[in-house]
Amino acid sequence: MQAFTTLKGLAAPLDRANVDTDAIIPKQFLKSIKRTGYGPYLFDEWRYEDRGEPEMDCTHRPRRADFVLNQPRYQGASILLARENFGCGSSREHAPWALLDAGFRCVIAPSFADIFYNNCFKNGILPIVMDVSTMDKLFSECEASEGYALDVDLQAQSVTTPSGEVFAFDLDAFRKHCLLNGLDDIGLTLADADAIGAYEEKRHYEAPWLL
């Protein structure tokens, strides 16, 4: 997994609540057995006029002018500003895969759905929880000034705006550690193989029907 330390990047505002994983990446793209290549289909139904199909070439598909990420000023954005309950719905990891493939390394929102939040960390994406009033501020600043870029520092747990205003965010220590170092947590867990084996032995005695 790609480590995340600091990121200075263009922000894009997706101003709607309850953005679900079906919207982030529609189901027809879940048929792929790969982890990559989902970027062009990110928000497919909002981004394009026609219905997307797996492996379709998206360069000439008609785009919806009213979809914010289609605006030229947000091309190349790596930070997504979002609203409440971002990533609700299905557990598909294709959602963070699509965001990552489209260049997003960080999503900032007042709240995230649990599984999506978790899936982000497994893929080197930093989801940041900010309170609603901070989000309102970031949204209005971002919409007001073209080229609005934020400075995200994971070690310091801070987001700095172009005017130098700094916002702190919370994060649990284990996730931070893994993300900073790009650690694969299967390897970490396997370091506890003896403990797992001992647990199984005990359970085998207590609840033999489970094993």
Added chain:
Amino acid sequence: MAKTLFDKVWDQHVVKRNDDGSILLYIDRHLLHEVTSPQAFEGLRLAGRKPWRVSAAAATPDHNVPTTNRDKGIADSVSRAQVEALDRNCEEFGITEFGLDDIRQGIVHVVGPEQGLTLPGMTVVCGDSHTSTHGAFGSIAMGIGTSEVEHVLATQCLIQQKPKRMRISVNGDLPSGITGKDVALYIIGKIGTAGGTGYAIEFAGTAIRQLSMEGRMSLCNMTIEAGARCGMVAVDDVTIEYVKGRPYAPSGDDWTRAEAAWRELVTDKGAVFDHELEFQAADIVPQVSWGTSPEMVLPVTASVPDPDAARDAVQREGWQRALGYMGLQAGTPITEIAVDKVFIGSCTNGRIEDFRDAAAIASRALAKGHKVADNVKLAMLVPGSGLVKKQAEKEGLDTIFRDAGFEWRDPGCSMCLAMNADRLEPGERCASTSNRNFEGRQGMGGRTHLVSPAMAAAAAIAGHFVDIRDWT
């Protein structure tokens, strides 16, 4: 110390407490399907790892499978490749699979309980958010992403933070015609789609005790729609009766010991929850969702809401967008909304009791000389598994459905998420027993209204939503 049901099961599965407060949690049962597993198996192979304990895992293809002409195989080559990848992976790693040609094949959350793979007090995971279904057995059941599927395959564990505990009690007697589905939609309507975020929810109270296992599964299934990590119901006679004799359930001495252990899986008197809510069963009316989020739901007796009545600007915008997408006018009575298609099935409502409920409505209609209304282009029933299908046919339900103008299909997820050929066309409106009414969920531009099986069957006959309480 008095413990909650959740704490009892959780504590039994702690392998190790890490210094940073995270927990290494042991996973008893790992269910797999074709969509979220291929990249996990690939990851295992690339790292040269083996599954930790193959007997913990079981798999079945469900999302991509066709519901007609099964004998001809899967026409869509991309879907076929994914199902074949599951077959190959299970074969290579020695994992039990109920494949397409096996009568036990079906939706993973229907198959698990049906086979006795889901047992009380277990930790159950699957790369699918509706894994919460299995909490109906007093187990901790959570949906996980593909990276975690790989993690569980390789280690039989998950790294977890302990969620907070919430108890939602529904007290009083369930009125007639009110199902687990209505209870679920009612609760989500009250607490919202983020109302359960960060929590493990226990459903308790007299009305919950009155639900069958099927009803409890429908309720726990939709816990994820309230944003919760998992939903649970304590073990009682209903649970024990359901599990007894299932193929993978214990028997003999093991059964006696297991039953004694399972009887302990209730919240102790005096146990403290982080949050408690109570609702009255008598207040619950058949529910119909009107918008594009499961919290946009109303009693069938209500009318489509006016955005001016929204709580704040974010909700107002959400409602406006939903009304536009759904093609609805504020103030329209729900019972005046006509439907183009009807879908009865999914892991929420694809079990035998659901088809019995629907058949009761269909047979009453037949007796009065009614059939599926002319404006309804397609009313389809998709059993949750091959065994549900067989049971329904044994009871003659398929004949009732066919006579009444419904289509009776083969098992799978089908139009719950429209990954196979079953889908809504743009603008089509559907009464659906599934769990999500998101934009495009049942097909690009499709409009979904979530209801119980009886409500869906009645909508098929009437051609629009009706209050089934008037039909009895």
